[in-house]
Amino acid sequence: MPIDANLVARNGRLTPKAAKNSTAFSRGGIEPLVEFTDDAADRTIRWPAAAAPPVVTRCPAAIWSTFGAVLLPIPG
Numbered sequence: 001m002p003i004d005a006n007l008v009a010r011n012g013r014l015t016p017k018a019a020k021n022s023t024a025f026s027r028g029g030i031e032p033l034v035e036f037t038d039d040a041a042d043r044t045i046r047w048p049a050a051a052a053p054p055v056v057t058r059c060p061a062a063i064w065s066t067f068g069a070v071l072l073p074i075p076g
Contacts, residue, residue: 011042014054028053
């Protein structure tokens with residue numbers, strides 16, 4: 001399956017349209033920031049406080065959040 005890094009909303013999360021492994025980005029609040037699966041295990045990245053909703057600025061996406069100046073580029 002070809003990889004497509006464009007993000008879509010699925011089940012309340014932002015996910016790539018098509019990816020080798022499962023990946024989901026937070027839509028804000030207290031849920032994990034990122035959940036993904038690599039070849040070895042499921043991984044979760046959390047933040048100790050509620051996160052602001054991200055703003056997707058382009059596709060392939062860069063996610064901007066109000067943690068300060070955090071920019072998470074998503075390669076395409």
